[in-house]
Amino acid sequence: MLSLLSLRARIEAGHLTPASALALVREAIAAREPEVGALVSLDPAPVVPGAGPLAGIAFGVKDVIDTADLPTQMGSSIYAGWRPKADAPAVARLRALGGVALAKTTTTAFAFMDPTETRNPNAPGRTPGGSSAGSAAAVAAGMLPLALGTQTGGSVIRPAAFCGAVGVKPSFRLLPTVGMKCFSWTLDTLGLFAASVADAAHALALLADRPEIERAGDRAPRIGLLVPNFCAEPEEEGLGALLRTARSVEAAGAVLHPLALPPLYAQAFGLHGTLQDFEGIRSLAWEYDHRRDALPPLLRAQLDAAGAIPAEAYDAARHVVRTARRDFRAVLGAAGVDVVLTLPAPGAAPQGYASTGDSRFNRLWTLLGVPCVTVPVPGDGPPLGVQVIAPFGEDARALAAAGFVERALAR
Amino acid sequence: MLSLLSLRARIEAGHLTPASALALVREAIAAREPEVGALVSLDPAPVVPGAGPLAGIAFGVKDVIDTADLPTQMGSSIYAGWRPKADAPAVARLRALGGVALAKTTTTAFAFMDPTETRNPNAPGRTPGGSSAGSAAAVAAGMLPLALGTQTGGSVIRPAAFCGAVGVKPSFRLLPTVGMKCFSWTLDTLGLFAASVADAAHALALLADRPEIERAGDRAPRIGLLVPNFCAEPEEEGLGALLRTARSVEAAGAVLHPLALPPLYAQAFGLHGTLQDFEGIRSLAWEYDHRRDALPPLLRAQLDAAGAIPAEAYDAARHVVRTARRDFRAVLGAAGVDVVLTLPAPGAAPQGYASTGDSRFNRLWTLLGVPCVTVPVPGDGPPLGVQVIAPFGEDARALAAAGFVERALAR
Structure with a gap:
């Protein structure tokens, strides 16, 4: 590169x-x-x-x-x-x-x-x-x-x-x-x-x-190792890359704690689509009203369904997400960790070109608005990576920890 | 109309x-x-x-x-x-x-x-x-x-x-x-x-x-009458319209309480420009970088100054405003009022065309993100009005109270 x-x-x-x-x-x-x-x-x-x-x-x-x-x-x-x-x-x-x-x-x-x-x-x-x-x-x-x-x-x-x-x-x-x-x-x-x-x-x-x-320091971060339990499990090669990385960062001096998120985060995860699609059909109103036939099939079907999301469901989702956002820093604090280390995707890129892959290990973090960094994990097969996440506004911390992970993997 | x-x-x-x-x-x-x-x-x-x-x-x-x-x-x-x-x-x-x-x-x-x-x-x-x-x-x-x-x-x-x-x-x-x-x-x-x-x-x-x-009801609202003390005073005719309106809504059955906002709101008011201008110079970056000479004088001068606002000042302002937003509902609740009745402007439209008037009675409410309604106050001179304000998300309440005020003024 x-x-x-x-x-x-x-x-x-x-x-x-x-x-x-x-x-x-x-x-x-x-x-x-x-x-x-x-x-x-x-x-x-x-x-x-x-x-x-x-x-x-x-x-x-x-x-x-x-x-x-x-x-x-x-x-x-x-x-x-x-x-x-x-x-x-x-x-x-x-x-x-x-x-x-x-x-x-x-x-x-x-x-x-x-x-x-x-x-x-x-x-x-x-x-x-x-x-x-x-x-x-x-x-x-x-x-x-x-x-x-x-x-x-x-x-x-x-x-x-x-x-x-x-x-x-x-x-x-x-x-x-x-x-x-x-x-x-x-x-x-x-x-x-x-x-x-x-x-x-x-x-x-x-x-x-x-x-x-x-300008963040090089101090070994306290890392919460998270295998998400709020959605379908990762693939074997994705999980392998995460665990390999965990061993590398421990060997480099980081302290790892297994992390589990409170049930609120599973609930928030499930509401990503409600927010995205309620807003999407509004943002793309002109395109949908005037050029629906020119929209590609996945998007068209999603917008077709999005019109049925009631404002009450959107408002309720906003409320849950607001609470989840507000509490995330305290969740990490209570676990005694600075950042989260988790998967950026279920595994390697899927074969073929019919799909762009699955965002289930991303949607919660987008919803929370927290800084996320993908760090590639060296290996022999197709690319794999890990994801480092910090509380809202702690972009320096997320990048410093990601740099630590990158160096640990390169040793 | x-x-x-x-x-x-x-x-x-x-x-x-x-x-x-x-x-x-x-x-x-x-x-x-x-x-x-x-x-x-x-x-x-x-x-x-x-x-x-x-x-x-x-x-x-x-x-x-x-x-x-x-x-x-x-x-x-x-x-x-x-x-x-x-x-x-x-x-x-x-x-x-x-x-x-x-x-x-x-x-x-x-x-x-x-x-x-x-x-x-x-x-x-x-x-x-x-x-x-x-x-x-x-x-x-x-x-x-x-x-x-x-x-x-x-x-x-x-x-x-x-x-x-x-x-x-x-x-x-x-x-x-x-x-x-x-x-x-x-x-x-x-x-x-x-x-x-x-x-x-x-x-x-x-x-x-x-x-x-x-669809909000017609119940007489509990109204907090606010003459802002966080900026320069209103003009006599503006204050007169507000007090005339206060008498009309009391006569129509509303309960009025004088309202004073905690010092946090004066502080937030003073930070509007920090947020607006820090973001404005970024939003209009292309226009400023490539067509600065074509910008009109007030905007050009504002953007010239905006480049000097440090990110720390912006972040600190965001923090104050976030707190002020979060607490506003409780401030009204503690005062026992449903809505605020205040001025939409210092007075009638200024004479001449050199200025669009003063936004000092608007900026705090924009900053708080709360619903606001201007209700015209009938009179003989140039138009005057009052402003009705409710907590965030209570647009129905703001409009119902504004309707009550409008009817009281028409009686």
Whole structure:
């Protein structure tokens, strides 16, 4: 993979210019893109700023995020050729830092579950996951050092695990969702993909303008090991990667406690769809009312059903979720742990391209708005990963613990 | 003014068709628009649905809210002629109910404070207020029975009072802000203007798909009378209207208690700008980075200053506001009141067109996310009003109490 920090170090040392760093990226894209299909469009001649903390860093933008200089097509024929007026704030911010918005990356239609044409660069014959398929695949394939994605169910953390990249879903609204096509206004979260935890932490700290995000200490974290009991069990290889990681972090000096969540969290987990779909049918009202036939089958069926969710069910779900959000920090505190270590997906990417995989190990955390990080777990087969989770607002803690896990796995 | 419920009653009784109701609106626009200047664009030949609970109801849409069939220009030359792809969900919903999106209404640039060209239809020589100037003026002038607006500071409640219309700012996120140009994602609230409280309650109940919003009882509310002590005092005529209203509602059987808010609310009030501006410079990053010279002076100066707000100040403000939001219901409960009765603005609309007036009696309530209703107070001079406020989520209660106030004032 292309490391953002390594590219920046070579630029600062004078071994690369921002323009030659871009040329490296273009070479990688020329080599890998024909087989991966992660990109929707590519800026043929972007302005490459000569200065700034991200000068020379090309980044990808999931195609549900507005860009002024490239089309934004939402993974849907309804938006074929669509050109927004303005960059989304996250894109504007990366550009202001010197980054180059080089490519739009594939997305499932409106970031729902109908698969894209993108192939998993590190697991032939398997889905890259979704909905941020192109951003995950492009980074994992070494085509881009940084890419933006979004998560409403498990659309950053899961494809990162399937493709073998680091994925970060920050705390809810740490990054503005302005200029993103909305599916669910209480769940949609902007996230990112990078080659390492340090790369991701650096990018997030710059993007959020919060240097402390990458300044957390190296202290061994107290880790709650969670095998979720609120949904169907993980697959054997997924569980194996988690337990292998647990042994590695213990050997590196972390204290592990088995963690079980109170029943409230099983209840909240079951309500994710109520929130997502009640809001989704409203967010996509124009598309549903005027272009229903152009919606792909999974999304269309979901929206068909969503109209029947009563406001009372939505309000009741909001209430449960609010309580679960409020209490999560105390749940970890009572267990004496700083972060949760759990699965980012049931197992490796499923075979074939008919599905983007299952988000059941992601939805609760999106619902809670807590920071989550996918850390790849080295191995011989298709990519596997683990997920590190911290309380709301503790993005620095989540990234520091993820860095600890990454180092423990590399020893 | 044109009453939505009265138009609908005449349509249901067969005295009007939806098309002839539209013709009435067009006549009113032809008569008043040249002097008021509330409209940015007008659909010359809209589809007029023959059925639906809002069939025959023409509505206006503030020009920061996306429409597929009319330009959306944000009150700014930067967006001259801009055509979004889709209707905002609120527009799509009103259209699905049979309503006709007849006109876009003037807005200050990006819904900030630089005045529009719109004139106050009921107070010659005075501002209509802002930022939802056109929606307030169009309804108050009897040109439209319904119009959508937005409030981040005081942009619905204040112009409603200045122009003499009913304005409703519902609970935060009761209506989705999807498809609205974002200024502040924690403050921006979609609201509406109508000719009477009953009209507004009916429209909001339909728009939110929550019939209970207009089904609250007629019981005399327990009212907390609040003269804000957390900012500069009201003007004499504004205070006079409030006290006159207090006497009327007491005479109609309501119990009034003087209300004072704990110091936390003065503190929260002082933090509105921190939240609004920290988010505003991010939301408008593309416009600021690429088209700063095209921004109007008040907005440009505000954004120039906003870049200096540190993330720590924002986070600290969020914390105070979260506490203030959480406690507000209990504050009213402890005072033994159902709703607050207070001023919607310091006084009548200021003379001239150099300012949209002062939002100091609105900002706290926007910050708290609580439902607010402007009720006009009959009188001889320029329009005056009062504001009725209920706890978060109690939109039905706010509207029922506002209806009580409206009836008491009409006696």
